Amino acid sequence: xxxxxxxDITDTVASMVRDAGVRLPDDVKAAFRRHMREETTPAAxxxxxxxxxxxxxxxxxxxxxxxxxxxxxxxxxxxxxVRVEGSLKQAIEQGMIRAYAEGYLRxxxxxxxxxxxxxxxxxxIIHFDFVPGDRIRxxxxxxxxxxxxxxxxxxxxxxxxxxxxxxxxxxxxxxAGPNPCPPIMLGIGIGGTFEKAPVMAKHALLRGLEDRHPxxxxxxxxxxxxxxxxxxxxxxxxxxxxxTCLGVKIEMAPCHIASLPLAVNVQCHSIRxxxxxx
Amino acid sequence: xxxxxxxxxxxxxxxxxxxxxxxxFITGTIYTARDAAHKRLMDLIDSGVQLxxxxxxxxxxxxxxxxxxxxxxxxxAGPTTSYxxxxxxxxxxxxxxxASIGKGKRSDEVKAALRENMAVYFGATGxxxxxxxxxxxxxxxxxxxxxxxxxxxxxxxxxxxxxxxNDTKGGELYAKPDLAxxxxx
Numbered sequence: 001x002x003x004x005x006x007x008d009i010t011d012t013v014a015s016m017v018r019d020a021g022v023r024l025p026d027d028v029k030a031a032f033r034r035h036m037r038e039e040t041t042p043a044a045x046x047x048x049x050x051x052x053x054x055x056x057x058x059x060x061x062x063x064x065x066x067x068x069x070x071x072x073x074x075x076x077x078x079x080x081x082v083r084v085e086g087s088l089k090q091a092i093e094q095g096m097i098r099a100y101a102e103g104y105l106r107x108x109x110x111x112x113x114x115x116x117x118x119x120x121x122x123x124x125i126i127h128f129d130f131v132p133g134d135r136i137r138x139x140x141x142x143x144x145x146x147x148x149x150x151x152x153x154x155x156x157x158x159x160x161x162x163x164x165x166x167x168x169x170x171x172x173x174x175x176a177g178p179n180p181c182p183p184i185m186l187g188i189g190i191g192g193t194f195e196k197a198p199v200m201a202k203h204a205l206l207r208g209l210e211d212r213h214p215x216x217x218x219x220x221x222x223x224x225x226x227x228x229x230x231x232x233x234x235x236x237x238x239x240x241x242x243x244t245c246l247g248v249k250i251e252m253a254p255c256h257i258a259s260l261p262l263a264v265n266v267q268c269h270s271i272r273x274x275x276x277x278x
Numbered sequence: 279x280x281x282x283x284x285x286x287x288x289x290x291x292x293x294x295x296x297x298x299x300x301x302x303f304i305t306g307t308i309y310t311a312r313d314a315a316h317k318r319l320m321d322l323i324d325s326g327v328q329l330x331x332x333x334x335x336x337x338x339x340x341x342x343x344x345x346x347x348x349x350x351x352x353x354x355a356g357p358t359t360s361y362x363x364x365x366x367x368x369x370x371x372x373x374x375x376x377a378s379i380g381k382g383k384r385s386d387e388v389k390a391a392l393r394e395n396m397a398v399y400f401g402a403t404g405x406x407x408x409x410x411x412x413x414x415x416x417x418x419x420x421x422x423x424x425x426x427x428x429x430x431x432x433x434x435x436x437x438x439x440x441x442x443x444n445d446t447k448g449g450e451l452y453a454k455p456d457l458a459x460x461x462x463x
Contacts (some may be wrong), residue, residue, distance in 0.1 A: 028361070050406050050409060051403070053407065053408060054405070057408045057412070058354075061350075061408065062347065063354050063411060064353065064407060065353055065354065065407065066406075066409075067343050067355050067358075067407040068356075102347070104353055105345075105349045106343070106427050108342075117426045145358075146381075171462065174457065174462075177382070177383055180359075181404035181405045233455060234455050237401070237404060238452045239451065239453060241453075272331055
């Protein structure tokens with residue numbers, strides 16, 4: 001049994017969260033550069049130019065990439081042979097709170113009814129899972145409200161199958177239009193139960209843009225959806241163009257014989273996530 | 279697509295010359311307000327209390343900036359999604375607001391209010407918060423300090439870049455999705 005100090009986890013989380021707010025992952029910047037070359041209209045090219053300049057400026061100045069620094073979402077895998085000296089949950093939350101305060105990141109968490117801001121971006125949304133081994137894997141994403149509002153969950157009938165899934169996803173992207181800051185990334189959860197599907201959809205957003213799903217059948221579904229979405233012509237910031245979506249990532253799980261749960265989690269172009277293994 | 283440099287407050291002559299797709303650089307004073315601040319502005323209007331800034335010719339920027347680090351007037355300050363302010367905007371336009379800055383689609387009611395009041399809807403690049411903050415030279419909270427990022431701020435801007443999304447004549451810039459290309463109608 002390995003022992004990890006809670007304070008070490010707090011330090012690691014604080015550093016990871018702060019960095020995520022100001023530094024866009026390399027794969028996202030590379031995608032911006034590639035799509036800027038491939039776009040044919042001046043408006044679409046100009047949006048990518050601005051997004052790349054914004055990313056550069058954020059790194060230089062330490063200003064956040066976007067004023068919406070998001071709610072803090074964590075996916076944590078805890079090795080069954082590891083013990084935390086102190087509270088793991090509190091350690092993660094304290095790291096997050098410190099990062100948002102010291103990094104001048106915007107605190108966006110508020111009471112759903114009074115709308116009073118909690119003041120420190122707490123609570124963190126944390127999903128825990130147990131895995132074999134003696135390590136802890138912590139993945140973080142900053143999830144902005146504009147794109148999150150465009151996300152949906154639905155319960156299809158088994159008869160609707162792939163055709164129904166495809167149509168729901170495409171209609172969601174059409175309805176969202178320019179609102180969620182396209183080019184977007186989509187996380188899709190298929191199967192499980194009513195609550196499992198959106199958790200899978202969110203988890204899928206942690207994958208890199210170039211990451212291929214290990215199951216060729218699922219990879220094919222992702223490719224088809226991505227190509228279809230980009231045929232819609234919504235384009236960067238809704239101004240028209242070939243790039244409406246940067247990547248589609250699907251997670252699936254067995255579901256009830258009566259059900260076909262489907263969740264679509266929309267991610268804006270500011271794809272801010274980090275992962276650390278302790 | 280033409281390019282314009284406008285100074286606040288805006289007049290009918292400023293707004294009616296604009297067409298969807300035009301690029302505009304704004305210089306002067308603009309006011310920030312988003313969800314909670316709009317709700318409170320409505321309460322003030324209902325009770326006949328004077329608003330914290332003059333609506334006549336005004337531009338409201340839908341933004342909740344990140345905190346200003348030392349040595350800077352403001353943090354990242356890109357637009358938030360505008361449709362959440364749709365239920366408030368027609369009333370403010372009727373009282374003199376000349377433009378809003380945000381991102382995303384507006385309702386038919388807002389578009390009608392723009393035509394009726396010779397007002398426009400500007401789009402700024404969503405997610406370019408660090409870049410847009412470069413055009414903001416001063417910022418101070420003028421109302422609802424308790425709302426934190428949602429407080430109303432008076433911003434001094436220089437050549438703040440926006441696109442005309444909805445103009446005074448019913449024109450709109452956003453691309454219509456090609457449903458036929460994917461077999462939907």
